Amino acid sequence: MTTLTILPEGLRAEVEAGTNLLQAILAAGGKLVSQCGGGAKCGACHLFVTEGRKGLSKLTPAENAKLDTLVGVGSKSRLACQATVLGTEAVTVELLGALSG
Numbered sequence: 733m734t735t736l737t738i739l740p741e742g743l744r745a746e747v748e749a750g751t752n753l754l755q756a757i758l759a760a761g762g763k764l765v766s767q768c769g770g771g772a773k774c775g776a777c778h779l780f781v782t783e784g785r786k787g788l789s790k791l792t793p794a795e796n797a798k799l800d801t802l803v804g805v806g807s808k809s810r811l812a813c814q815a816t817v818l819g820t821e822a823v824t825v826e827l828l829g830a831l832s833g
């Protein structure tokens with residue numbers, strides 16, 4: 733289990749290793765939309781990982797390709813639907829609201 737912190741709401745949840753980040757955020761009450769059902773296609777689950785990037789699975793080629801098409805992408809960007817919580821370190825994410833997509 734590892735701690736997931738969700739900004740800006742400041743939500744916290746204990747997440748089991750192997751949990752999909754999008755699912756973990758939704759389960760914790762975070763406001764994140766999935767328009768494509770987690771297929772790295774809509775970009776609506778774009779967020780920033782502000783701490784614990786190493787606590788998440790590596791970027792997939794599909795995720796990289798989609799991120800390339802989004803506005804406001806930075807070095808902390810991930811698509812939540814493509815990231816898995818590894819359980820190795822606590823993770824803090826920042827939801828982007830209107831910025832995403």
Ligand code: FES
Nearest residue numbers: 772773774775813
């Ligand atoms: S839910 Fe569509 S890209 Fe992640």
